[in-house]
């Protein structure tokens with residue numbers, strides 16, 4: 423489907439199996455960041471109307487929770503097939519509203535589909551323990567039960583993948599679900615719900631609500647919701663965690679990141695540079711797993727910098743729909759201005775500017791929001807660019823005297839999302855696994871992105887809660903373990 427087939431220009435909610443006009447007068451234009459062309463308008467659902475959606479979903483939950491699990495996974499499985507059939511067309515829509523390139527868009531959808539596949543394993547994932555003779559004449563059994571209606575509030579940077587970290591698991595485990603996608607690029611979610619409409623879910627089980635912060639707060643303050651999953655920036659993640667806790671619902675909130683890569687003096691430096699450049703600049707650096715600080719040990723610093731600059735000079739900036747593009751457009755001019763402000767702070771704090779991507783324009787796309795790759799050398803990891811999330815195409819390279827110094831630097835931020843090590847020494851790899859205070863660790867891997875059958879980790883200011891997204895962890899989040907204790911005395 424193309425954008426004009428998805429919407430007549432104003433996005434709608436999907437509630438109780440139908441497309442419904444959004445009530446709110448507030449809203450936002452969705453703009454193609456490569457061309458500055460307005461693609462559609464998304465109105466924000468009024469807080470008062472959110473309660474009606476929760477009620478509808480809770481009604482649908484009453485039947486859905488009692489459906490056989492084998493029946494529940496059939497529409498989930500059909501959703502997988504539909505997503506595969508529409509992957510290319512959906513990637514095209516995603517590129518136009520987000521700016522990333524087509525391979526990146528198709529890749530994130532593939533990662534989303536993997537979660538749908540894993541959720542189809544609900545008949546196995548939901549099985550729990552049984553113990554005969556747990557006590558004299560007593561058998562004990564634990565069962566996992568759904569809890570009601572869950573919401574997921576998702577960010578702009580992976581509009582295709584992140585909703586699927588939650589949605590398929592929530593419904594396959596017997597809950598109803600409400601998605602509140604990012605208001606910056608909600609057309610991909612609109613596409614997803616066109617597929618959900620065809621997948622055969624009973625009305626009201628899966629719902630889409632567009633909106634901004636007020637819509638989110640109305641969801642979090644609704645005590646008829648069973649829980650909320652959130653992915654976004656750290657200040658909002660904290661706010662979501664605290665607000666949802668006041669209501670008493672379950673909450674898992676993934677926040678921002680500042681990811682370091684450590685390059686050992688034993689590493690294959692060309693390989694480490696290739697993986698680091700790809701990790702830093704893919705999706706224009708708008709990734710929570712982007713490694714944007716490389717700490718290089720000892721004499722490896724100079725040759726590593728040389729390899730990085732060689733690769734960076736070949737990065738092509740442009741429209742994501744152009745197959746030659748490596749780095750697409752930034753999501754909004756405001757976001758690009760924030761990245762530029764951080765680059766300027768890097769210069770002011772006397773980090774060495776090796777490549778400057780600030781004044782980048784693309785022929786034929788003069789209205790677009792583009793930044794080229796920026797590289798800093800001799801980075802002071804205590805400076806702003808060493809500590810703050812940049813979320814743009816900026817890589818800082820720092821020196822460390824020893825492997826221990828490098829690990830200390832990576833643990834010196836408030837965040838704990840991901841870190842990678844490039845090394846040829848097993849001993850360093852083992853130490854790194856043990857000491858890096860992050861939830862996703864890569865060794866000789868540029869971007870430590872867990873497959874759908876492992877949880878997506880995160881620690882410190884990168885995650886608030888205990889049960890994470892994806893896999894068994896999210897199944898536990900969406901279910902409650904009830905224990906039965908049974909004895910049959912002689913009559």
Ligand code: NAD
Nearest residue numbers: 576577578603604634635638654655658676677678679710
């Ligand atoms: P954001 O926090 O601005 O927005 C995320 C969601 O929160 C959106 O749906 C938005 O409508 C809502 N929201 C925004 N402000 C709000 C407020 N004041 N009150 C209530 N709701 C509000 O994040 P973003 O800019 O869309 O996404 C980028 C951020 O997401 C980065 O910090 C990135 O690191 C993070 N992220 C983290 C992960 C992870 O796994 N840890 C994954 C992807 C993105």
